[in-house]
Amino acid sequence: MAEIIVELKHANIYQGPNLILQDVNLSVDKGQFCYLVGKTGTGKSSLLKTLYGDLPLREGEGQVTGFNLREMDWKKVPYLRRMLGVVFQDFQLLTDRNVNDNLKFVLKATGWKDTRLMDEKVADVLDKVGLKAKGFKMPFEMSGGEQQRVDIARALLNSPKLILADEPTGNLDPETSDEIMQLLFQISRDYGTTIMMATHDYRVINKFPARMVRTERGQMIDNASLTIE
Numbered sequence: 492m493a494e495i496i497v498e499l500k501h502a503n504i505y506q507g508p509n510l511i512l513q514d515v516n517l518s519v520d521k522g523q524f525c526y527l528v529g530k531t532g533t534g535k536s537s538l539l540k541t542l543y544g545d546l547p548l549r550e551g552e553g554q555v556t557g558f559n560l561r562e563m564d565w566k567k568v569p570y571l572r573r574m575l576g577v578v579f580q581d582f583q584l585l586t587d588r589n590v591n592d593n594l595k596f597v598l599k600a601t602g603w604k605d606t607r608l609m610d611e612k613v614a615d616v617l618d619k620v621g622l623k624a625k626g627f628k629m630p631f632e633m634s635g636g637e638q639q640r641v642d643i644a645r646a647l648l649n650s651p652k653l654i655l656a657d658e659p660t661g662n663l664d665p666e667t668s669d670e671i672m673q674l675l676f677q678i679s680r681d682y683g684t685t686i687m688m689a690t691h692d693y694r695v696i697n698k699f700p701a702r703m704v705r706t707e708r709g710q711m712i713d714n715a716s717l718t719i720e
C-alpha cells in the first residue's frame with residue numbers, strides 16, 4: 492500500500508475567527524503530484540499554510556509526513572518544516588547575499604554544522620535545478636525563472652518527502668513556467684517527492700496533467716472534473 496504523505500479528515504481551515512474551508516478530506520500518496528485549484532480567495536494558500544504549520548489545525552484530523560497537525564505547537568513546527576519544502580510565487584530569497592549563502596542560511600537554520608557537507612549539499616541542489624555554475628550570483632542578477640529555480644533548490648535542501656508550492660509559476664512567462672513545471676515533475680518522478688501545487692493557471696494544468704482538487708464556496712472538492720474557466 493502506498494505511503495500517505497498528506498492526510499486531512501473532516502478538517503476545518505480557519506483564518507483567525509473566519510472559517511475558510513469546511514470539512515476538508517484529502518489523502519495524497521507518496522510520489523503523487525496534486526494540483527490545488529480554485530478562484531482567488533477560496534482558500535488555497537490557507538490550506539497549504541495549514542499543511543506547513545503556519546496556520547493551526549483546530550478542528551478535524553490531519554497528518555503531514557507523519558506529523559500530527561493537531562498536536563503541532565511552535566516547538567514542533569521546525570521539525571515539520573525539515574520534512575517538507577515550500578516554494579512561493581515571489582521566491583522570497585534574501586536579497587543581501589548570493590545564492591550559495593541563501594542556501595547555506597537555510598541549512599544552518601535547520602541544524603547543519605559541517606561546512607564541507609553544507610558546500611556539497613548546496614552544489615548538489617543547484618545541480619538538480621540546473622544552476623550548477625550560478626551559486627555566486629546575487630538574486631538581483633538572476634531572471635525570474637532562475638530565482639524560482641533557486642527557490643526550488645532551497646526546498647530540496649533537506650531531501651523532503653513533500654513539496655508545497657504556492658503559485659510557483661504566478662510571476663513567470665509561459666515558456667519559463669513550462670521549464671519550472673518540467674523541473675517539478677522531474678523531481679517528483681526521480682525522487683518520489685509528493686508535490687502539492689496551488690495554481691489558477693489552467694494553461695499549465697492542461698499541458699502538465701495530474702490529479703486535481705479544487706477549493707470552491709468554502710469547500711474542497713476532490714477529483715474535480717477539469718473545466719476551463
Ligand SMILES: Nc1ncnc2c1ncn2[C@@H]1O[C@H](COP(=O)(O)OP(=O)(O)OP(=O)(O)O)[C@@H](O)[C@H]1O
Pocket residue numbers: 506507511529530531532533534535536537538706
Ligand atoms: N492573514 C490573513 N488574515 C485574515 N484573513 C486572511 C488572511 N490571509 C487570507 N485571508 C482570507 O482567507 C480567505 C482565503 O485566502 P487564501 O489566501 O487562502 O486564498 P487563495 O485561494 O490562496 O487566494 P489567491 O489565489 O489569491 O492566493 C480570503 O477571504 C482571505 O481574505
